[in-house]
Amino acid sequence: MPLPGINPIPDCQLTWVFGLLETLEDRGGRDDGYKIARDLHFKFSDLLKVMKTAEILGLVSTPAGDVVLEPLGKHFLESKINERKLIIRDQLKQHGLFAYLMRVLRGQEDRSLGQQVVLEHLAMLLPNEPPEKLFSTIVNWGRFAELFGYNKDQDRFYLDQE
Numbered sequence: 001m002p003l004p005g006i007n008p009i010p011d012c013q014l015t016w017v018f019g020l021l022e023t024l025e026d027r028g029g030r031d032d033g034y035k036i037a038r039d040l041h042f043k044f045s046d047l048l049k050v051m052k053t054a055e056i057l058g059l060v061s062t063p064a065g066d067v068v069l070e071p072l073g074k075h076f077l078e079s080k081i082n083e084r085k086l087i088i089r090d091q092l093k094q095h096g097l098f099a100y101l102m103r104v105l106r107g108q109e110d111r112s113l114g115q116q117v118v119l120e121h122l123a124m125l126l127p128n129e130p131p132e133k134l135f136s137t138i139v140n141w142g143r144f145a146e147l148f149g150y151n152k153d154q155d156r157f158y159l160d161q162e
Contacts, residue, residue: 005096008129009056010049011137014088014144017054020047021073024060029069036067057091089145098147100125101138105148105159112158115150 023036037047051067054060059073076087092098104121105111113121115135122131122138139157142148150157 006100006125007096008126008134009095009097009137009141010052011133012049012053014053014141016050017057017059020050020054020067021059021069021077024067024069024073025077029074030066033062033065033067056095057088059091085145088141089147092141092145092147097125098138098142101148102159105157110158112156114155115157116155118157 019040020036023040024031027036033047033051034044036042037044040047042050051060051062054067054073055062059070059076061068061070072087072091076084079087093102101118101121105113119131119135122129122134126134135157139148139150142160143150146160148157149160
């Protein structure tokens with residue numbers, strides 16, 4: 001059973017989220033999720049992952065099937081790349097899974113762990129989620145936000161400089 005506050009994250013590319021935000025901006029900041037999926041030629045199930053990711057990051061809300069650009073999402077769109085990274089970084093730090101991994105990495109002398117150790121943590125925390133896919137998503141989101149990194153040659157998952 002997952003620890004309280006530790007929730008799974010969708011397997012979603014952040015670039016898809018950024019595209020959704022731009023689409024919403026073009027549509028006045030709000031539109032129906034089914035309409036967006038149809039217009040963008042997405043399966044609705046795929047768009048749901050993107051919507052969920054954007055919602056986790058505080059960039060949109062999803063009342064009654066609509067997708068609404070939140071003030072943070074609008075600020076994100078108005079920002080340059082470094083500010084965008086900081087916005088995502090701040091949001092990830094508040095997510096239970098990312099906060100947990102940060103605590104674990106801070107407890108290591110070199111602020112890193114081997115991939116297998118991280119996979120074991122993920123399997124324990126979220127036993128119904130495939131740990132390899134979850135790890136890949138965490139690394140991708142963490143790299144964008146300059147929060148985490150992964151050196152494949154050394155097999156080290158690490159906390160980026162704070």
